[in-house]
Amino acid sequence: MSTSNALTARQILQDPRRNRGTSFSQEERRRYGLEGLLPPAVLPLDRQIARVKAEVAALDNDLQKYLLLSDLQARNDTLFYATVMSDPAQFMPIVYTPTVGEACQKFDHIFRATRGVYLPITARGRVDELLANWPVEDVRFIVVTDGERILGLGDLGVGGMGIPIGKLALYTACAGVPPEVCLPVMLDVGTNNQALLDDPLYLGLRRRRVRGEQYDAFLAEFVEAVQARFPKCCIQWEDFANFNAVSLLARYRDRICTYNDDIQGTAAIALAGIYGGLRITGQKLSEQRFLFLGAGAAATGIAGLITQAMMQEGLSREQALQRTALFDVNGLLVSSRDDLADFQRPFALDHAPVDRFVDAIQALRPTGIIGVSTVPHLFDKDVIEAMSALNERPIIFPYSNPTSRSECTAEEAYRWSDGRAIFASGSPFAPVTFNGRTFVPGQGNNVYIFPALGMAIYATEATRVTDEMFIVAAQAVAEQVSAADLEKGLIYPPQQSILEASLRVATRVANFIHDRGFARASRPADMAAHIRACAYRPDYPGIVDFSVAA
Incomplete structure (x- = not known):
């Protein structure tokens, strides 16, 4: 040889x-x-x-x-x-949340084979040159982070790369997006985590985070380079600090194909869970009132999408906004507060200040509470009992993850509500047996949304991503929950059938993309068949030419 x-x-x-x-x-x-x-x-x-x-x-x-x-x-x-x-329900919690959180925290100490592209701010002016080193010419999806707000764990610097890698693995595993068109990217602008800066094994830039004009210029160079090199690429922003996440989405959403999963994907999966829960109660979305624990990008994203969905049921914007309230570390968001960010102000109520969350429940009488605080155990017994006193079937959604950050456990929600809670969480919980009945907690995992959205974008070569697409996706997810699942308290499709569920959601979203004129690809006669034909299936092909140039 x-x-x-x-x-x-x-x-x-x-x-x-x-x-x-x-x-x-x-x-x-x-x-x-x-x-x-x-x-x-x-x-x-x-x-x-x-x-x-x-x-x-x-x-x-x-x-x-x-x-x-x-x-x-x-x-x-x-x-x-x-x-x-082969078994998504078993492997998704390992490949992504909650295990990926620990992997990101220990990234520098467990680093093995490299994957994706690392763009340090020291390479400003050469971003396109670094992207050119990636061996694939037709990249369709980039999941990018700067590592500042990883899950509920905070600033993990370059260790945040575990998130784009994990997210893109789920694009493929859950919706069949071909893995070769996916690229994880880490924007290393430094870290303010002193423990990392002091760690001799830390793999990122040893400097404090860059802010302001330098940061904005670096991000702009990145976006421009991606558009030039990968013109059909969708950029998904992931785990940026609230102020950057909101501003980046606002800056680029009407210019390129882009979205923020923490804001829009989380909103859509919450809305899907609400739609699923309303199939149990038989009520309309426009009849509900929601109180959020947490007032960051995730909370305002969910509240904003709920507002739009309520408007589709006939409410005015003002009426819909009156049915959503946010509560943060300084209390209820009310118009008299002077510490609110611009993205929070639309949700500030004309109401007297309220300092305790349980008091806000008593004052506003919500039908559902949604936790996105990343602070564990805040949905305590008093909170759950207060919700249960006001509602026959209270909606209890502790969405913070990983599991250690959940506002309550499934067992607590069912026990303290006497088995009446409509429950979903951000991280998985085991089935709960209470009063002789077994409940299967739903996981409000964005995995039901962003992979399907990705497949729809891939199949249509979409030019934009809109909030309406996320409402369509939420409705398509909720419609797939069977009556038997609802009886067990499960308000999301079983994760074991995530591929089938995702392809159906992708079909609905792809049709919407074509209806709204956002598709570059021609519309197929049979969208469902087209989506299935686009989907990656893991198998070894027949004998191919494995030359060095292949």
Whole structure:
């Protein structure tokens, strides 16, 4: 075997898109110079999956499971996605939240194979040059973060890269977006986390965060470079601090194909849960009142989408805004407060100040409370009992994640409401048995929204993302919850069927994109069939040309 053949074989085995590991046939091994480089047995994909599952099952630590799967993704994309998609309910909490939070916190100490593109602000003026090093020319999705507000964990600097990597894995696993069109990006503008700056293993820039004009110019250069190099690319902003998240979305949403999952995706999954809960109560959205614990970008995003959805049911904007209230560390958001940000002011009520959340419940009489505070245990017994006294079926949504940040547990919500709560949380909780009845808590996970939205954008080559698309997605999610699931208290489709659910949501959103004239691609005669044809399915293709240039 020549040196060139040996190099080609090595490249094949080290390329996660080409590598099939022990599934290479004997003919392929001879053709590509792989003989002797693999054990003799030829195993089909399903047997490889079984082996990975056995490896995962042998571990009793979720972070170790995360690392095992990350290593697998670095060497064999097909096997990684085939494994995750074989049992999404089992693997999503490992690949993404809640385990990804710990992985981000320990990123510098567990770093293995690199993935994605890191753009430090020290490369300002050369962003396009760095993006050019990415080997794929047709990138359709970039999930990008600057690491400042990772989940509910705060500033994790360059360790925030775990979030774009995990999000894009779910684009593929949950909705079939081809993995080769996805690019995770980390914008390293420094960190204000002193523990990271003092850590000799920290992998990011050792400087305080850049703010103001330098930051804005760096972000603008990034957006311009993406538009020039990847003209069909959608940019998803992820885990930016509230003031940057809101301003970036406002600046670019009407100029490019972009959205913020923390604001719009979280809003849509909350709205989907509300729609699902209203299928239990038989009421209309426009008849509800909601009180939020937390008043950041997520809270205002949810409140804003609820407002728009209520307006679709006939309320005026003013009427709809009167049915949403926000509560933060300084109390109820009221018009007399002088500490409110511009994005919070539309939701400030003409009301006397209220300093305790339970008192705000008594004063405003909400039908639902939504927690996006990232502070655990704030939905205490007094809060749940107050909601239960006002409502036959109180809506209790502690959406903060990871699990350690949830405003209450599922067991607390069901027990303190005497089994009457309509419950959903941001992180998973096990089924709860109370008074002889078993409840299955729903997880208000954005995974029901952003992968499906991504598939719709991919299939239509959309030029914009609008709030109305998220309302359509929320409605499509809620409609798929069966009567049997509702009876168990489950207000989202089972995660085990997430791919089917996502493809149906994507079909609805894609039709909406075409209806509103945002599609670049031609409209197919059968949208559902087109979406399915676009979807990635993890399998090894027939014999292909694995030349070095491939």
